[in-house]
Amino acid sequence: MGGDDAPHMVIEGVRLALIRHPGTRFLLFGDEALIAPLVQAHPDVAAACEIRHCSDVVGMDAKPSQALRQGKESSMALALKAVKDGEAQAAISAGNTGALMALAKFTLRMFPGIERPAIAAIWPTMKGESIVLDVGANVDVSAKMLMDFAIMGEAFCRAVLGIDRPKVGVLNVGAEELKGTAAVREADEGLRGAPLDLDYIGFVEGNDISQGHADVVVTDGFNGNIALKTAEGTARLIAHYLNSAFRRSFFAKLGALFAYGAFRMLRARIDPRSVNGGTFLGLNGVVVKSHGGTDGTGYASALDLAIDMAESNFAQEIAAAVEKLKTAVSDTAPQNAAPATAEKAVS
Amino acid sequence: MGGDDAPHMVIEGVRLALIRHPGTRFLLFGDEALIAPLVQAHPDVAAACEIRHCSDVVGMDAKPSQALRQGKESSMALALKAVKDGEAQAAISAGNTGALMALAKFTLRMFPGIERPAIAAIWPTMKGESIVLDVGANVDVSAKMLMDFAIMGEAFCRAVLGIDRPKVGVLNVGAEELKGTAAVREADEGLRGAPLDLDYIGFVEGNDISQGHADVVVTDGFNGNIALKTAEGTARLIAHYLNSAFRRSFFAKLGALFAYGAFRMLRARIDPRSVNGGTFLGLNGVVVKSHGGTDGTGYASALDLAIDMAESNFAQEIAAAVEKLKTAVSDTAPQNAAPATAEKAVS
Numbered sequence: 001m002g003g004d005d006a007p008h009m010v011i012e013g014v015r016l017a018l019i020r021h022p023g024t025r026f027l028l029f030g031d032e033a034l035i036a037p038l039v040q041a042h043p044d045v046a047a048a049c050e051i052r053h054c055s056d057v058v059g060m061d062a063k064p065s066q067a068l069r070q071g072k073e074s075s076m077a078l079a080l081k082a083v084k085d086g087e088a089q090a091a092i093s094a095g096n097t098g099a100l101m102a103l104a105k106f107t108l109r110m111f112p113g114i115e116r117p118a119i120a121a122i123w124p125t126m127k128g129e130s131i132v133l134d135v136g137a138n139v140d141v142s143a144k145m146l147m148d149f150a151i152m153g154e155a156f157c158r159a160v161l162g163i164d165r166p167k168v169g170v171l172n173v174g175a176e177e178l179k180g181t182a183a184v185r186e187a188d189e190g191l192r193g194a195p196l197d198l199d200y201i202g203f204v205e206g207n208d209i210s211q212g213h214a215d216v217v218v219t220d221g222f223n224g225n226i227a228l229k230t231a232e233g234t235a236r237l238i239a240h241y242l243n244s245a246f247r248r249s250f251f252a253k254l255g256a257l258f259a260y261g262a263f264r265m266l267r268a269r270i271d272p273r274s275v276n277g278g279t280f281l282g283l284n285g286v287v288v289k290s291h292g293g294t295d296g297t298g299y300a301s302a303l304d305l306a307i308d309m310a311e312s313n314f315a316q317e318i319a320a321a322v323e324k325l326k327t328a329v330s331d332t333a334p335q336n337a338a339p340a341t342a343e344k345a346v347s
Numbered sequence: 348m349g350g351d352d353a354p355h356m357v358i359e360g361v362r363l364a365l366i367r368h369p370g371t372r373f374l375l376f377g378d379e380a381l382i383a384p385l386v387q388a389h390p391d392v393a394a395a396c397e398i399r400h401c402s403d404v405v406g407m408d409a410k411p412s413q414a415l416r417q418g419k420e421s422s423m424a425l426a427l428k429a430v431k432d433g434e435a436q437a438a439i440s441a442g443n444t445g446a447l448m449a450l451a452k453f454t455l456r457m458f459p460g461i462e463r464p465a466i467a468a469i470w471p472t473m474k475g476e477s478i479v480l481d482v483g484a485n486v487d488v489s490a491k492m493l494m495d496f497a498i499m500g501e502a503f504c505r506a507v508l509g510i511d512r513p514k515v516g517v518l519n520v521g522a523e524e525l526k527g528t529a530a531v532r533e534a535d536e537g538l539r540g541a542p543l544d545l546d547y548i549g550f551v552e553g554n555d556i557s558q559g560h561a562d563v564v565v566t567d568g569f570n571g572n573i574a575l576k577t578a579e580g581t582a583r584l585i586a587h588y589l590n591s592a593f594r595r596s597f598f599a600k601l602g603a604l605f606a607y608g609a610f611r612m613l614r615a616r617i618d619p620r621s622v623n624g625g626t627f628l629g630l631n632g633v634v635v636k637s638h639g640g641t642d643g644t645g646y647a648s649a650l651d652l653a654i655d656m657a658e659s660n661f662a663q664e665i666a667a668a669v670e671k672l673k674t675a676v677s678d679t680a681p682q683n684a685a686p687a688t689a690e691k692a693v694s
Contacts, residue, residue, distance in 0.1 A: 126587055136520060139528050173483060173572040181486050181569060206576025210584040222528060223573055225520040226566075229553025230574040234581040237557040240473055242589075245609040255606025262592040262599035 001030040001057040001075045002095020003292045003299075010094070011038040012296025015045050017303035024307060027088055029054050029075035054078055058099045060292065067099035068106055076100060080107040083285040089310035090286035092277075092302055097289055101137060101280060108285040111315070113322035116141075117282035118149045119221065119289065120156050121228055122305075125212030131157045131166075132209060134221040135228045135278060141220040143186035146170065150191055151321040152281040153216040154198055159312030160279075160305055161215070169204035169214030171223060179203075187218070196324055277302030279309065286310050348377040348404040348422045349442020350639045350646075357441070358385040359643025362392050364650035371654060374435055376401050376422035401425055405446045407639065414446030415453055423447060427454040430632040436657035437633035439624075439649050444636055448484060448627060455632040458662070460669035463488075464629035465496045466568065466636065467503050468575055469652075472559030478504045478513075479556060479564045482571040482625060490533035493517065493565055497538055498668040499628040500563040501545055506659030507626075507652055508562070516551035516561030518570060526550075534565070543671055624649030626656065633657050 001007060007030055014026050025048055028035055032053035039046050054075040058067045071077050076095055082088040084107050093100050097119075105117060118134035133153045138145065150168050157166040170188050172180040179185075180203070191200045204214050206227060219227070246256040280287040286309045290302035348354060354377055361373050372395055375382055379400035386393050401422040405414045418424050423442055429435040431454050440447050444466075452464060465481035480500045485492065497515050504513040517535050519527040526532075527550070538547045551561050553574060566574070593603040627634040633656045637649035 124584065126584060139520065139526075171573060173486065173569055179486075206573040206578075207580035207583070209577060210580035219573075222520055223570055226518060226553040226570055227573055227577040230556060230577050231553075231581040233554035233557035234578040235585060236554070237471065237473060238582060238585050246606060248609055252606045252609035255602040255604065255609065257602065258605060259593060259599045259602025262595055262602065 001054075002060070002093050003290065003294065005295060006094060007031075007035050008038060009294065009296045009299050011035070011042070011045060013299025013303055014049065015042055016296060016300035017307070018044060018048055020300075020304060021307050024048065026050070027052055027079070027082055029079045029082075030057070031055070031075075052078060052082075058096050058103075060096050062096055062099050064098040064102035067096065068102050071099065071103060074103075077103050077107065080104055080285075080287065083287070084108055090288065090306035092288045092290060092299075092306050094290040094292050094294060094299065094302075097136070097278075100287065100289055104280055104283055104285075104287045108283045108287070111282050111284055111318060111322070113326060114148050114152070114282040114318070116145055116148070117280050118145075118152060119224075119278040120153060120281050121224075121278050122160070123209055123217070123228075123231075125210050127212030129161055130209065130212055130215050130217060131161070132171075132217045132219065132224055132228065133281065134219065135224040136221045137280070138221040140222075141183055143183050143190055146183060146187035146218055146220070147190050147194070147325060148282065148322075150187070150198065150200070150216065150218045151196065151325065152318055153218060155314050155317040155321065156279065156281055156309075157216050158317070159314045160308045163215050165199050166215035167199050167201045167213070168216040168218065169201050169208070171209075171217050171219035171227070172203040172205065174203070174205065183220070194325055195327075196321055198321075277305040279305060286314075348401075349407070349440050349447075350637065350641065352642060353441060354378075354382050355385060356641065356643045356646050358382070358389070358392060360637075360646025360650055361396065362389055363643060363647035364654070365391060365395055367647075367651060368654050371395065373397070374399055374426070374429055376426040376429075377404070378402070378422075399425060399429075405443050405450075407443050409443055409446050411445040411449035414443065415449050418446065418450060421450075424450050424454065427451055427632075427634065430634070431455055437635065437653035439635045439637060439646075439653050441637040441639050441641060441646065441649075444483070447634065447636055451627055451630055451632075451634045455630045455634070458629050458631055458665060458669070460673060461495050461499070461629040461665070463492055463495070464627050465492075465499060466571075466625040467500060467628050468571075468625050469507070470556055470564070470575075470578075472557050474559030476508055477556065477559055477562050477564060478508070479518075479566065479571055479575065480628065481566065481568040482575045483568045484627070485568040487569075488530055488567040490530050490537055493530060493534035493567070494537050494541070494672060495629065495669075497534070497545065497547070497563065497565045498543065498672065499665055500565060502661050502664040502668065503626065503628055503656075504563050505664070506661045507655045510562050512546050513562035514546050514548045514560070515563040515565065516548050516555070518556075518564050518566035518574070519550040519552065521550070521552065530567070541672055542674075543668055624652045626652060633661075 028051045032051050035051050039049050056074040058071045058074045058076045079091045083091045117137050119137045120131050120133035121135045123130045123132045131153050133149050154166050154168050172184050246252050278289045288302050288306040290299050375398045379398050382398050386396050403421040405418045405421045405423045426438045430438045464484050466484045467478050467480035468482045470477045470479045478500050480496050501513050501515050519531050593599045625636045635649050635653040637646050
């Protein structure tokens with residue numbers, strides 16, 4: 001029921017995802033009167049779906065605390081409960097992010113050994129795609145949380161991007177170990193020292209994200225969210241420049257006409273719908289958040305992501321890494337506790 | 348002497364800046380044997396310049412502490428001393444950022460009432476240009492520092508962008524007052540409450556920067572630096588997409604040929620050289636940092652910026668605002684000291 005164009009775009013997303021993943025079964029939580037006619041319009045969709053009627057929905061502007069108190073019978077809460085009960089292998093929503101995070105934490109609980117969930121985003125790069133996390137779940141983080149994010153992001157990268165041995169970097173203002181906040185410097189030290197089987201490459205800077213220097217970029221939810229939205233804003237600004245440049249003269253218009261195919265390809269590559277879906281990592285179950293403003297194509301990307309996750313060994317890999325880290329952290333705790341001083345100026 | 352192509356690009360920058368600002372006088376600090384022949388090649392440049400020979404330079408990888416201990420006779424230190432002594436109205440360098448900041452703080456001292464300097468960047472937007480600060484001077488900030496940045500950024504925006512009444516926003520992960528770190532929420536409250544003559548519009552998000560919703564975007568140096576570099580990386584990624592899209596087919600190539608002028612215009616607009624120059628605000632004097640990798644065109648932009656600053660009433664305006672804030676902060680200190688709790692999930 002969540003998102004600007006629901007439930008229409010959800011059903012359209014299911015239809016597209018079914019073409020790519022035949023055999024998938026869908027439980028649709030929401031207002032049956034609205035959903036049933038849309039489902040019945042496509043026999044293949046109708047055959048793969050089961051509608052679970054819910055009379056309640058979580059509003060787009062409900063506070064997380066409100067959703068927790070009043071949203072127990074909402075479509076969002078019941079979809080999460082289906083994951084908890086083992087009826088479903090993943091929950092997908094285009095609704096209220098804060099409410100989804102709060103209900104998911106409450107319903108599914110944290111993965112053992114992980115302190116806090118993170119939202120992972122798939123970021124287009126020169127080399128293909130990278131994972132950036134956290135892009136919005138935590139505004140304040142400790143070094144331990146950043147190390148957890150590194151472990152989860154690496155396993156996630158293998159599961160959804162199929163990269164065998166992802167390179168992991170920590171986002172910082174400079175590549176030198178002396179720069180940055182205490183948390184990032186301590187996490188850097190921890191990731192270098194811990195006996196994790198990670199290809200840790202050290203610090204990466206903001207401009208390195210799009211270059212694809214790291215397959216997994218670790219950061220806190222404040223920075224990650226601002227970086228993600230800044231990149232979206234920049235893409236929109238350049239699209240705007242592009243439009244006005246190609247409308248300026250007769251020859252430019254003619255050129256744009258000849259280059260129509262190139263423009264279409266360009267638009268597809270900078271289209272945020274093709275990488276739609278932030279995944280909540282760190283929970284006991286797969287939860288994918290789709291952009292609220294997306295359409296069927298974007299929603300299908302979020303479904304693809306959830307299906308890839310559900311079919312992977314993600315949870316077992318995280319469990320193994322958490323175990324290794326636990327041993328390492330109890331071994332090295334006195335060392336890591338030493339405070340480091342911050343260097344102030346960055347280039 | 349600083350920057351990849353110095354001193355050549357510096358002299359070329361001077362030549363270009365002189366066309367736009369005739370009558371400006373330049374003191375060139377550095378190796379006379381290298382500089383003199385370049386200056387003498389252009390009679391108009393030679394007439395406007397005085398060379399101050401320095402045998403020492405600050406290396407690009409010198410630590411700030413090293414520059415402070417050993418760089419007293421360097422071209423960088425002596426250029427800053429000329430500003431302190433009133434011989435020059437602004438210092439411009441394409442050298443080591445950390446060393447420049449450390450030497451500038453040591454030589455010029457902080458502006459009375461301002462705790463820490465900030466680096467301000469000029470950011471292209473849908474509406475023209477905005478100021479973003481801090482983009483790299485401080486990794487940890489207090490609410491008071493963010494308020495100082497708002498005051499300085501607003502005066503800077505009037506001085507260099509000529510906007511009469513700039514809109515000021517604080518960068519956050521959501522537009523709601525409940526979200527974000529304690530420092531940004533406290534700064535937001537302070538800016539709403541203080542009797543400053545500021546057009547404060549509240550929180551802005553990462554995607555709002557390029558839209559130009561605020562003329563001045565206030566943030567800490569960690570976030571600001573990551574946002575700035577992420578935007579640069581995104582622009583480079585899209586330029587790469589553009590290139591490959593227009594080389595894909597015969598028609599696309601033909602289109603690109605017809606649209607050559609449009610491409611040139613587009614490139615000029617996303618060219619980081621045209622907005623080259625981060626200004627160090629909060630010091631007793633004007634110091635502009637040019638990108639190390641820039642050329643004469645970029646260096647001329649940094650010179651333009653320095654000249655605009657030196658000719659403005661910037662310092663007097665800051666002094667007046669600091670005075671107002673001082674009264675306000677001592678009035679409201681007990682209220683601002685109340686800690687606020689953080690809401691964790693962001694959309």
